[in-house]
Amino acid sequence: MKVLSVVGARPQFVKLAPVAQACDAAGVEHVIVHTGQHYDPGLSDVFFADLRIPAPDVHLAVGSGSHGEQTGAMLGPLEAVMEQHRPDWVLVYGDTNSTLAAAVAAVKIHLPLAHLEAGLRSFNRRMPEEHNRVLTDHAADLLLAPTQVAMGHLADEGLADRSVLVGDVMTDVCFRVRDAVVAAGSSPVAGVGDGPYLVSTIHRAENTDDPARLAAIVRALAALPVPVLLLAHPRLRARCEAQGLELAQGSIVVAEPLPYPQMVAAVLGSAGVVTDSGGLQKEAFLLGRACTTLRTETEWVETLEGGWNVLLPDSADLARLPEVALRGPGALPQATPYGSGDAARRVVEVLLAREGAA
Numbered sequence: 001m002k003v004l005s006v007v008g009a010r011p012q013f014v015k016l017a018p019v020a021q022a023c024d025a026a027g028v029e030h031v032i033v034h035t036g037q038h039y040d041p042g043l044s045d046v047f048f049a050d051l052r053i054p055a056p057d058v059h060l061a062v063g064s065g066s067h068g069e070q071t072g073a074m075l076g077p078l079e080a081v082m083e084q085h086r087p088d089w090v091l092v093y094g095d096t097n098s099t100l101a102a103a104v105a106a107v108k109i110h111l112p113l114a115h116l117e118a119g120l121r122s123f124n125r126r127m128p129e130e131h132n133r134v135l136t137d138h139a140a141d142l143l144l145a146p147t148q149v150a151m152g153h154l155a156d157e158g159l160a161d162r163s164v165l166v167g168d169v170m171t172d173v174c175f176r177v178r179d180a181v182v183a184a185g186s187s188p189v190a191g192v193g194d195g196p197y198l199v200s201t202i203h204r205a206e207n208t209d210d211p212a213r214l215a216a217i218v219r220a221l222a223a224l225p226v227p228v229l230l231l232a233h234p235r236l237r238a239r240c241e242a243q244g245l246e247l248a249q250g251s252i253v254v255a256e257p258l259p260y261p262q263m264v265a266a267v268l269g270s271a272g273v274v275t276d277s278g279g280l281q282k283e284a285f286l287l288g289r290a291c292t293t294l295r296t297e298t299e300w301v302e303t304l305e306g307g308w309n310v311l312l313p314d315s316a317d318l319a320r321l322p323e324v325a326l327r328g329p330g331a332l333p334q335a336t337p338y339g340s341g342d343a344a345r346r347v348v349e350v351l352l353a354r355e356g357a358a
């Protein structure tokens with residue numbers, strides 16, 4: 001069996017890592033195509049190196065652009081690569097513009113399409129990722145869902161017969177890296193001193209692209225009573241610069257995005273996380289740290305149970321940030337809604353079982 005994976009943005013490299021390993025273990029031929037949506041070494045290369053992912057077989061170097069420009073620039077080259085390889089499965093990951101472009105390219109040339117992390121929904125139609133998810137799920141032949149809640153969404157949309165619950169592949173990686181980080185022993189996180197600190201990431205368009213909202217978030221982070229290690233995505237830096245907004249103020253300690261193992265170590269050493277990232281919300285939950293999410297909703301609703309994750313939707317809610325962000329961990333999670341860390345093996349099993357059936 002030949003699987004062709006298409007990835008392009010940081011969270012997709014994390015998801016690719018356990019899948020590449022599972023393909024290797026099962027003797028499955030695996031072609032990796034990188035669209036080039038993320039191209040900064042800190043957002044791309046370090047993930048391949050640290051997570052021991054084989055180098056991409058094809059790199060399309062598409063780069064940044066508006067949604068239409070970026071998605072459109074990927075379509076033609078992806079079609080050509082897929083025609084050249086004619087895989088048994090095209091495998092797409094998550095909800096980025098790379099996901100949608102690969103999905104459209106594959107189904108138009110009648111290649112079986114599997115969507116990993118299918119069925120997540122925010123029900124927020126202002127989010128570009130929500131359209132990418134919904135359109136990809138409805139195009140795909142096989143929907144590999146991470147949770148029971150995702151399975152429910154797919155069933156509600158009439159997609160139950162194409163859906164399989166496999167668990168969450170990010171959990172595979174998170175547990176593996178956590179164990180390695182703990183075994184290696186803790187090393188101090190630069191810039192935050194010896195006391196409690198928070199880890200923060202902000203990059204979603206809803207938070208960065210409205211000047212008043214962005215200024216309110218930066219002010220609230222700066223006013224926190226402990227250091228805030230802010231791992232600044234290029235989109236955040238660019239928007240602050242454009243608006244003349246100083247990021248390095250008050251409690252904020254600005255740093256580059258971290259490689260995955262250092263990110264896990266920083267969260268493990270922290271008093272909590274303040275973010276708008278989907279992946280980091282779940283990682284905080286898996287690592288037993290309290291998360292505060294600056295969004296109106298979350299796709300990972302399981303993290304809300306037991307108070308592990310708290311949403312602060314509006315700028316007015318930011319007044320409560322000090323008390324909420326430093327509330328400490330909630331009740332220990334009773335359930336393991338994201339699986340036990342063997343989702344990628346299940347993914348390859350299901351692809352093998354359904355080969356030729358799509």
Ligand code: UD1
Pocket residue numbers: 009010011037038039040043064065070095096097098128129203233234235238
């Ligand atoms: C994308 C995904 C988002 C995901 C995020 C993870 C879409 C619609 N969004 O958002 O779901 O959570 O990746 O990080 O696909 N830039 C650089 N260097 C890079 C990449 C981007 O400087 O290597 C800057 C550019 O100014 C670019 C901006 O970041 O215009 C946005 O990049 P883009 O890939 O369009 O979206 P992200 O915000 O990264």
